[in-house]
Structure formats: C-alpha cells, structure tokens
Amino acid sequence: MSDSTSGRRPLAPRGEAARSLTPPLADARPAAVRPESAADAAPLRVGAGTKSRRGAEDPAIVRWTLIALAFLAMTILVVIPLANVFYEAFAKGVGTYWDNLYNDPDTLSAIFMTLKVAPMAVALNVVFGFAAAWAIARFRFPGRALLTSLIDLPFAVSPVVAGLLFVLLFGLQGLFGQWLREVDVKIIFAWPGLVLATTFVTFPIVARELIPLMEATGSDEEVAAVSLGARWWQLLSRVTLPNVKWGILYGVILCNARAMGEFGAVAVVSGRITGQTDTMPLRVEKLFQEYNLPGAFAVASVLTLLALITLVIKVTLEWRTRRELEEASRLRTLRSEA
C-alpha cells in the first residue's frame, strides 16, 4: 500500500483528481522564476502543420500518424461500443425501447432499487470520507500512514470477494446468519446487503478525493477561525465545507457512478430475485441471459447516459477547481511580489 500523504496516489481508481490538482500547481511558479525562453511566449503550434525543427517537437508525419493511431484506438475501444449501446437499444424502434423500460415492471423495480441503494452508499461514504480526511489531513497521530493506506484496501478486493465477505457475515450460513433469522432481519438477498456491498466497493473514493484536497488547502484558515472564536459548527459551515465543497461534489459524482454500476459485489449478495433485489446492472445481465437483447440494451443505454452525464459533470468540476487553484496561486504570487 502506499502512503498517500506523499502526494502520489497509485491506487486511485481514476487518476483524475491527481491530474486536476497537479498541473495548475506545477504552473504556479511565479513568472519571474521561469527561464526567459521563447517557448513561454510561443503559442503551441504543434498541430498547425508548420515545419517544425524545435528540438522538442515531433516531425509532422510522426505527429499525424500518432494522432491517427490514437483516434483509431479510441474509436475501437470506446466510441464504437458507446454508439453500439444506443444503436442496439433503439434497433426495434422508439416504441419498443420505451416498452422495454417503462412497461416492464421488473426493469422498473431494478431502476428504483438502484436509485435507492446508490444514494445510501454515497451518503455513508461521504460522511466517512469527510471524517477520515479531517482526521488524516488535520492531525498527526501514530499509525496515520497505515490508516491512509488501509483506506485503499477495498480497491484491491475483487468485487466478487467483496460480496462474499458479507455473505459470510450475514448469510444464512454466515457468522450472524442464525441470529439474524431469529430477529427476522434480512440483509443478504435484500436491499441492506446491496447497500453494504456497494458501500464496501466504493468505500475509498470520497476519502481519496478529500484527503489530498484538505492537505493542499491547509489548516491556516481553520486555525484562524478558531482563534477568532468560531465554534465547531461555525468552523464547519463557514470555513471547512466551503473550501472543500467542490471536492466533496467530485467525490460524490465518482462514488455515485461506481455505486450505480457495481455488478460483481451486488450479484453475490442480491440472490438475483427478479423484481425484488435486482439493480440495473443485474437486470441487464438477466435480460441478456433471457436473450432479450433489446431489453438489456435499453437498460444499458440508461446506465450509459448516466455515465456520460457523470463525465460531463466531472469535466466541469475539474475545470472549475483548476481555475480556482490558478486564481489562488496568482493571488499568492501577487502577495509575495508585493
């Protein structure tokens, strides 16, 4: 496991946050420190097709070949599958598409189950993520590095194994199985199990967004607020939360996307009871097994749409945090120059 306090985040399921944070900070060195080089003033003219002889530039033929290859790879890997989802979903017409979604009670129930389970998992992990980030980014204590590494642990666990964990705990043959039966509480093969499995799988996401963010913002403002007499709720609502609100939102978006799409873990704990414990991804598989491809693709198209919306929000948030960080570093530069 790695120590994420060092700034490197090898286990991030997505490196985006690291990306959205690093480039603006790297650019933040004051203009005076930069070597006076023409490259700073030169507009990038890489794709412009001008003859290039700069030492750090690739010849045009290499450039265009690589761009073409990259487009080819992206098209085959991502674009064609994306288009195929919608094509297959609408292959039998809009009417059938609508029927497949709206007039199939089992699909509807799966949609509602996903809408119920995902927000619960997200909510649980947001509270945890914030608590963990507060403890890790604001205080130093023995075992801090270990704790930071342990947060990544669920990423190393195969989703199927994650599901199995809860079956072993709460299943009929599980550790608490007998007791749960006596008090008549169903966890496995019921929605609480789905929530548990989903929460486990998405466990590190929010914390991983917030820890580096809160480390980057530092505690100066909070210490200042406390010294000015702020109580903890004022501190939280006026200083800390406003500072990390975009980070939280970012974590929520990522966590939610993963929660809605989780398959392996929920497949194990749900028991796949049609119309009762199916989530949308499970419903996709069931329809696929029943050779109802238009139905499967209809549900898949909804999930794909959600994924695309997630990407749009993510890009917007990255753009915003990037701008805020640039603004902050510009202010810092101005202040240090003054």
Added chain:
Amino acid sequence: MSITAKNIVKRFGSFTALDDVTLEVGGGQLVAVLGPSGSGKSTLLRIIAGLELPDSGTVLYHDEEVTDSHVRERNVGFVFQHYALFRHMNVFENIAFGLRVRRWPKDKVEHRVNELIQLVQLEGLGRSLPSQLSGGQRQRVALARALAPSPKVLLLDEPFGALDAKVRTELRQWLRRLHEEIHVTSVFVTHDQEEAFEVADQVVIMNHGKIEQVGEPGEIFEHPANPFVMDFLGDVNVFHGRVEGGRVMLGDLAVDYPDQPHQEGRTAKAFVRSHELEIARSWNGRGSALKAEVVQVNPSRGVVKIRLISADFGLALNVDVAWDRFADLRLSVGDHVYVAPRRVRVFVEDYAI
C-alpha cells in the same frame, strides 16, 4: 568558426521578439549578449542554435548557411539555465550521450568522457547521478556534455542564472579560463552585466528586440552609445536639463559641453556615474557645484556608497567614495556638502518626437 546572424526577425503572435537583428561573432571569441528580460536575447541564441526558426533572416556558421538545417545537424553545444541534465543517467552517461548517439566506439567514448571530466574538474564523480550534485557541479556536467562532441560553437543560455552568488563568480572565472584553453566560438546570454563584462571579449547589449550596442567591455563602459545603455549599466545619476552654447545647464550646475555649440537650447539628459561625482566639504568656486545633504552612508566592498539629497534641485544622488577619501572627508548623516561631476555624458533628446 564565426557566426553571423543577418536581419533576423522573430514574432510570437503580436509580440516582436527580434526586430531585424544582425550580429557577427568572430571565430574563437567569447561574446556576451546582455539585456533585460524580454529583450529577445534568449530568442536570438535559440535561433542561432536552431532551436527556434526565424520568421526571416539568415544564420551563417563561418560562410555556410545553416538557417534551414536542423539543430541536430548543426553541431552546437547548448547549455541551459536549468542544466537540462538527463536525470536517469549518471555524469559519465550524460557526457557520453552526444557521442553514443553518434555511434562512437566504446573505447573512444570512454577516453573522451574522461578527458572532459578532467577538464571540468569532476574527477571521481562519473558514477554520480545529477540529483547528487550541487548546482555548480551540475552546470559543469552540462558544459562537459555540450563540449563532448567537439561542437563548432558553444551557446550558453543564462548559464549561471540558477546558481547562488558565490558559485556564480567562481564559475564565470572558470568559464573564462576554460575558453582560453579551448577557444571554441561561444555566445552566452545573461542579464547580469558584471558577468558579461568580466567574462566576455565582446558584449552585445539588447533591448526590445534590437541591438543597442556592440563592443568590448571597456569601450561600452567608457562610451555608452545611448541613454538606454548608460541607464542599463546602472550606478548612474540622471540629470534633466538643457544644452545651449556649448554648456549643459542642470539647474545650478553648469558643465562645459563642447559637442553642442549651437545657441538654441535643447532638452537633454545628463548621466553621471556614481564614482564620477566628487564630494567636498567646501567649494572654491572653480566650476559649479551642487549643495546637498548626506542622508545615508553605506560602507561596501571597495567603496562607501553615499546617498545625498540636493534640496534646491529636488534630486537624490548616489555617490561612490573611495575608502581613503571617505576617511579624509569624515562624512556622516546630516552633513552639508558640495557635489560636482568629474565627467558628464549628455544625450540630447530628439526633436523628432
């Protein structure tokens, strides 16, 4: 190998970095290009190297035109301000790089690299990684790396800019000695005039994409071509006044100025270097002098820097006084003294504007 850059124009968007610049560097010379940041000096160097393409103009090495040849075919040694060492290679491999890409045989590479390690006095550090070296050592590695393939010209872009003052002074004296040893035509860019004047055979002063003056250090210092050069060289007091009838009138101060015998007055700027002002406790009336009050006394290396204010003239003056003269004068803050220039450089402003 001489270098000629002819009528070089380079624009970045709407910004003109080089505006019809022509520069000749004689074979075996060590030339400094000096100027404030944004003056185009680095761009000129990069165009000479082939790292940048001019919009128009030509670059010649000796008599051969190289404007269109790629940087890797020009065989230039280039030293970057931030060293640009290959951080995953040790010192030996860094220096060997230019030889290895030329497919030199192993034993020759070894011999040449060891020769260079000796030349830059880094014996015993061949196996070290750049991260284990000090800034000064890194820059010497960079220099050895640039020299390894026996380049026709050596170009250095602010080579000492990232080093601290002491190392900087040592390294530039060392560069001077090195150049005397190997005599490769060298151009280096700097914004530090002390560096330029101490090291170079010729100094080129640039401003706003144009060359303001080219000359030997002493010549430039003695005969600055224009107010910019005068001002840029620093340690100078500027007086605004008029020239008429062979005299410069600077308030109470009148100085002979035979270059401008015309009767009609012209506004002019007069520049007096701080060490070219004389301070006296009393004035015998020979020539004219300004009355001034001492406001600050800063002892420094070589001289004592005195700051004066001339109340009549509303002017602050900086004067450098030699230590023994300072001992004679026994100046302290609040003293009233007389100041007279020993030498004035006058630049008459153009009517054209």
Added chain:
Amino acid sequence: MLDVNRRILPGFGLSLGYTLLYMNLLVLIPITVLAVKASQLSWPEFSEAVFNERAIAAYQLTMGASFLAALVNLVIGLLIAWVLVRYRFPGKQIFDALVDLPFALPTAVAGLVYSSLYVKKGWLGQFLVPLGFQGSYSRTAVVLVLIFVSFPFVVRTVQPVIEDLDADVEEAAACLGANRLQTFTRVILPTILSALITGFALAFARAIGEYGSVVFVSGNMPYKTEIAPVLVVSNLEAFQYKQAAAVAVALLVLSFSALLAINVLERWSRRRYV
C-alpha cells in the same frame, strides 16, 4: 504544526474514532472473517479448493488475460497520453473526457456491448470473424473486455508525467545530435518508465478482480474461458462457503502482491531520480 492542531481544532477524537469504527465494521472485520472461514479448511481441503485443475486453469486465464490486457494498455495508454499532452487537434477536450468512460460506465454495460460487437454479425465481428479473430466467447474476448475496463489507468498515470517533462531536456538531446527516436528511447522513456510501470500494475490489478464485464463475453466455460472470480461464485452457488472463501483468499493474495509490487517499484524509482 499538525500536532498543535490537536489542541486548536475540534473533532480529532470524533473523526478518528468514527473513521476507525467504520473501517473496522465495513472492511477489516469482514476480511478477517473471510480469512477465518478459509482457515477452517484442512490443508488438503484448502489445497483441493484452491489448486484443483479447474481453478488453476482459471488463475492462468485471469493472470494471463490481465497481463496481456495491461500490456496492450501500456502501448495504447502511452500513445494516447502522448497525443493528448503534446499535440493539438480538433475535439481534444472530448477525446480527453472520453478516456474516462471505462471508469464511469458500469462493467455490465461494457460486457453487454462487447458481447455484441465481436460476434459474427456484430459491428466489428463481421470483419474480424472471417479473418479467424474470435472476439466473443473466447479467451480473446476476455482480453478485449479487460483492455476496455482497465484502459484509463496507464493514460491517467502517464499523462501528468509527460506534462511535467522538461522541454529543455529534449532540446538538449537534439543539440547533442540525437534524432527524435533516440531522444524518445534514451531520454523520455526512462523518465516516464516508473509512471508506465505504475499504470501497468494498476491496470493489471484492476483486471485481476474484474468480474462483471467478463461474465458477459467469456461464456464461462470451465478450463477454457472461466476466470477466477467466477470460481468464487460457482462455489458459492454450490453452498461451498469455505471453498469460496479459500479461492477468495487466493485472489486477495494475488491482487495484494500486485499492489505491493507497485509500491516497491514506486519507491525504488522515486529514490533513484529525485
């Protein structure tokens, strides 16, 4: 400074306590229970569950397909990261955003689509199947879908490192007479090597655990196209909880080793150059 915070800022005990409690309940205790459950098997039983012929075939497929997928992603990921950082072209922003699609798209959807693309009548299968390329219900299909699922890792770990590359260094190489290919192999590649390794390992680790997408495309034929996580499920469906736990432990060991390797590699590369 952070130590002083404990006296100034509120909530140290509460936040740390909650973090530990939550983590124990949700993660550490369940994993311990898994280990305990697996240890209830005697060694021959454990060995039979974990190392039977079918299981070994499944591990081999999981490891082999994951390795291949990560390897392909190493090349494609480097290509895309390079193109995204170095070149300008129309649609770059959308291109960049789409790289993350495999992270955002539910794996079941990926599996479903890939199962339809490479069959004989599929969009890509119609060209590939006649050429003998069986991209569905085969081991190739497993590799293909794993490539999709783990594709963004290499791009996203290498991209920032390429962004940080010092243009001076490449110019220095050019001045010394190196052509672009020499500059790339001798100067750029060694510099981004550790990021490449990290991206590779992350992609590999992700692929080892992947389940959702693979079950759609592989056909799950024992000894042929069955991956290790499927073993867990089939043990579970046969109510062999201890055996399921044993295989799960084996899987955990695999992915932990992969992650440990990442960490060692990262430390090694960081110590070397920084």
